[in-house]
Amino acid sequence: xxxxxxxxxxxxxxxxxxxxxxxxxxxxxxxxxxxxxxxxxxxxxxxxxxxxxxxxxxxxxxxxxxxxxxxxxxxxxxxxxxxxxxxxxxxxxxxxxxxxxxxxxxxxxxxxxxxxxxx
Amino acid sequence: xxxxxxxxxxxxxxxxxxxxxxxxxxxxxxxxxxxxxxxxxxxxxxxxxxxxxxxxxxxxxxxxxxxxxxxxxxxxxxxxxxxxxxxxxxxxxxxxxxxxxxxxxxxxxxxxxxxxxx
Numbered sequence: 607x608x609x610x611x612x613x614x615x616x617x618x619x620x621x622x623x624x625x626x627x628x629x630x631x632x633x634x635x636x637x638x639x640x641x642x643x644x645x646x647x648x649x650x651x652x653x654x655x656x657x658x659x660x661x662x663x664x665x666x667x668x669x670x671x672x673x674x675x676x677x678x679x680x681x682x683x684x685x686x687x688x689x690x691x692x693x694x695x696x697x698x699x700x701x702x703x704x705x706x707x708x709x710x711x712x713x714x715x716x717x718x719x720x721x722x723x724x725x
Numbered sequence: 726x727x728x729x730x731x732x733x734x735x736x737x738x739x740x741x742x743x744x745x746x747x748x749x750x751x752x753x754x755x756x757x758x759x760x761x762x763x764x765x766x767x768x769x770x771x772x773x774x775x776x777x778x779x780x781x782x783x784x785x786x787x788x789x790x791x792x793x794x795x796x797x798x799x800x801x802x803x804x805x806x807x808x809x810x811x812x813x814x815x816x817x818x819x820x821x822x823x824x825x826x827x828x829x830x831x832x833x834x835x836x837x838x839x840x841x842x843x
Contacts (some may be wrong), residue, residue, distance in 0.1 A: 609768075646835065649815060697769065713774060716768040717768050718766070719768060
């Protein structure tokens with residue numbers, strides 16, 4: 607079974623440009639999460655999809671960030687225009703059920719992350 | 726709100742010695758606690774979790790963690806460290822009493838670099 611895949615693995619762009627990150631969750635996983643880790647800091651929640659619906663987008667930094675999950679399969683995270691402080695590693699994770707459901711193993715399955723560097 | 730603290734940025738241990746990576750948490754109710762590991766150029770991998778039951782939980786690669794409610798801690802331990810254990814370790818918490826604000830997922834600590842010296 608394929609794991610969570612993310613693309614690109616690394617992107618270097620200039621301030622003001624646009625970048626789109628993609629995440630393919632594990633097949634059949636309804637829940638998809640985006641997280642971001644700035645160097646040396648916590649891994650911070652950005653948003654959560656249940657199928658194609660945004661369940662919680664309270665972690666999105668500002669309106670320069672747009673996430674979509676058309677059809678409830680893969681998701682994209684677009685940053686437009688990018689700023690220096692957007693640099694970091696963007697992780698995607700998926701799970702079949704929400705964590706507190708009984709019978710769930712409880713963990714999120716993470717991709718390898720997309721490293722974004724804004725110059 | 727839920728939060729996690731990993732007080733050590735880096736832990737250095739000689740190979741063969743026991744290791745401990747510290748984690749403390751703050752939640753409103755009874756926590757769900759997790760440890761994840763990130764090897765270089767890889768994604769986060771699940772190590773172990775505490776949901777309920779025995780305070781000592783065992784996970785992958787010989788790791789274990791002890792839930793201590795009175796000290797609000799969930800330290801990661803291993804009796805004998807291997808060089809291959811060198812990685813970045815993240816503690817995470819979910820508070821079942823809390824909704825919204827990312828609570829459907831996990832709240833992570835800053836991570837602790839574990840360096841095992843041969």
